[in-house]
Amino acid sequence: MRTSTRDRLPDSGVVERLVDELWEAVVATHERRATDVVLRALADGVHPETLLLDVIAPVQGKVGEEWAANRLSVAQEHAATAINERVVTALTLHAAPDTAPDQGRITVSCVDGEWHALPARLLAEVLTLRGWQVDYLGAQVPTPHLVGHLHRTDADAVALSGSIAVRLPTAHAAITACQAIGVPVLVGGAAFGPGGRYARLLGADAWAPDARAAADRLARGPLPRPQPDHQPADDLPHLADQEYTMVTRNSASLVRAVLASLEEAFPAMRGYSAAQRERTAEDLAHIVEFLATALYLGDAALFTGFVTWTAGILTARGVPAHSLPPALGILARELKDFPRAVNILEQALDTFATAPRTIAGKPL
Template identity: 35%
Template structure:
């Protein structure tokens, strides 16, 4: 077994940046032929390059089209690794892996699926933005041993709760992971997940300790769920009101409307922060929003966005308080 080098990552990054599928597959095959285990290829080469792809769009260096083209190359590389993966050790059970509804980033879930397959688990990957009703049908039809939910953006957190409810009602434990769950288990715990993992290697380790059967997750406080449900129902109206408050006219450039898209993500983030009672989510989102807007020509957007959100959420007391107390006037640069 070998280790990755910076040169391996740079070679793959260069191929992805050119949207050169053949070159990317050649890098992956060279690594596998050289003795690097499939999990290492996925976690130490493909995953960090995909992070770079997202940051290039975030910084304004790349267009949406470039980001999508690069991601398609990463997906092809992951599929190639999956075809070359041979399970190790004894056969395990079956895992259904899905991205929460409104979560369109499927690459992290693909990496987790690949890591679990190397450990002998049978995996069923449902893909991006899976509706809870669809997941429920799979749970009934397949009777998996574990449900794994991936959530990279805050918009998916309320729907991740729906996954957890559906799965634990059937007695099936839930493994949660992804950037939206944060750097520790707090949000996953508060949403009722059975376990949390920081990355694919952590998922492969955590799944070993899951119970065979779990009780249904207890309901969240009614006043909390009612406010979050009302905020989600009024989501578009809240975004519209916040946009009016900023005084920025809607204007799509290269298929983007930066202020509207930023406010859209911000409102989703507030709903997730209220639901998990974790204000750190707002700091993370504020940094992302600030980076996106500054890169697209908005000067000093932080306080304007904060004030617009507080105004637009004035009918939602938990949300307005969360934003007023925890959305920074000057957002940190996101990592």
């Protein structure tokens, strides 16, 4: 019987040291040193799955946290992510799978519009190590192309990755399309919410909190195939009010309207440069996009959580977070005929008034 990966985990001190060494190399944008850290550990007997999930993944998580706290620039974050991706490539070229590819065939893909591909890549490599034939499609895969690939390959399952919650309506369409041709769908990633709450809401066949849990779930047995005539239940009846559709359709005009009124409600904006005004418009677009997603899911907590996160991001960048309530108030006035939207915005305003400013759970 094959020994489990957990049985081969090195001493926690070894893993912590490797994380520190890889982080130092990545943040210094020293690709060769980063690769050497991982390949040396592999040669010393550290299992490749451990390196993927307990070393590289935490370092990538820290990259995101440091960007959010404004200790890494966008360029530094992109460079660090690119190095981690190339380290994964170097590792998998030198690592031998635990077993022959006899577990079945699975497609691993990101939701259309999802550009955070490394979590899906890590899952693909772990499944390969565990004996799966993996078709890794990468980032931003349009649903028609995903379905076309499934028709050609007769996959046993699809693993869909999503990190950004605003892609959940697209994820819902992808889940439904895959199931309609009889392919079960396992989903994972931060987009699907705490405990996978949105995975269940959107009808996924399974959810996993991380790559190891996903691989373990698949190892327990195949996901049941939906019937070819599978028709999902109408599990989002709140969409009948058309609020999601109207907010999405009019998002650009909503951003313009709020931006036009914000200067009066927030006088400090009068001194903004052209670049600052452009960033403000981008922030407003994200606010409207998250509001629309909260309407789609029928979950105000998604939006209030985003507003709290945004306040922390702004604070970390020296931007006054108290610019948010005026924008939310103006947006509520613009949407006065949409009761669910107004209710979500009012809850966000209440939360903003009491929530502490944090980044990755740490106070600012």
